Amino acid sequence: MLSNAEIISKETKNKKNKEEAVNMCDIDPLRIIFERRSTRSFTTEQIKDNELDIIIKAAKFAPSAMNQQLWHFTVVQNKELLARINSLTRNAFEKSGNPRYEERARADNFSPFHNAPTYIIVTVDEKAIAPQADGALALGNAFLAAEALGIGSCWIHAVNYLYTTVEGKELFKELGVPEGYVPIGSGAFGYAAGPKPDPAPRRDGTVSIIK
Numbered sequence: 001m002l003s004n005a006e007i008i009s010k011e012t013k014n015k016k017n018k019e020e021a022v023n024m025c026d027i028d029p030l031r032i033i034f035e036r037r038s039t040r041s042f043t044t045e046q047i048k049d050n051e052l053d054i055i056i057k058a059a060k061f062a063p064s065a066m067n068q069q070l071w072h073f074t075v076v077q078n079k080e081l082l083a084r085i086n087s088l089t090r091n092a093f094e095k096s097g098n099p100r101y102e103e104r105a106r107a108d109n110f111s112p113f114h115n116a117p118t119y120i121i122v123t124v125d126e127k128a129i130a131p132q133a134d135g136a137l138a139l140g141n142a143f144l145a146a147e148a149l150g151i152g153s154c155w156i157h158a159v160n161y162l163y164t165t166v167e168g169k170e171l172f173k174e175l176g177v178p179e180g181y182v183p184i185g186s187g188a189f190g191y192a193a194g195p196k197p198d199p200a201p202r203r204d205g206t207v208s209i210i211k
């Protein structure tokens with residue numbers, strides 16, 4: 001069984017910042033959990049390949065029902081493709097018949113993924129035991145890894161609606177999403193353009209402790 005340090009150091013073994021990655025194992029996970037915020041404003045600078053590797057590795061180390069790991073991560077960093085996903089989503093929203101989506105589509109600066117330079121779509125085999133749970137946990141791990149690396153992130157749900165359209169399904173094929181895999185969610189990733197927002201207050205009365 002590999003230790004965390006060994007896992008990360010194996011992942012980055014031929015990369016310059018191996019030491020930096022190993023040091024990440026000293027990061028307090030609770031601090032990462034409490035300090036992560038959804039980021040909705042990103043710089044145009046692309047995240048580094050070794051950072052992306054760690055984010056994906058973290059996603060793949062999420063638990064999955066019966067350890068099926070029937071997920072697929074589609075990472076889009078190509079600017080033309082990002083622009084196309086943007087416009088396909090906008091068209092889908094415009095034609096949705098949903099007033100909230102239609103209003104969003106009218107915004108001049110429309111970008112479902114907040115113009116992030118890295119967009120990761122998480123799909124899971126629809127025949128998996130618990131596709132929603134597996135995919136959500138993977139995405140959650142990816143967000144926490146991003147936070148540990150100083151990278152902003154945000155869950156982006158629009159991909160689920162896009163997939164309900166013919167154009168969305170065609171896009172998934174083109175992107176190489178395996179047959180029968182359905183979107184669970186997606187994530188925007190990049191360096192935050194501004195300070196972190198304050199955390200939204202957490203709802204009270206949501207816990208029962210029975211001793």
Ligand SMILES: Cc1cc2nc3c(=O)[nH]c(=O)nc-3n(C[C@H](O)[C@H](O)[C@H](O)COP(=O)(O)O)c2cc1C
Pocket residue numbers: 036037038039040154155156157158185199200
């Ligand atoms: C299932 C799910 C869907 C979400 N969809 C979006 C989205 O489409 N766009 C967005 O900007 N944020 C989205 N979010 C982010 C939430 O708005 C955010 O997590 C919440 O406001 C709490 O803020 P925090 O993440 O900073 O703690 C989503 C979060 C979840 C879990």
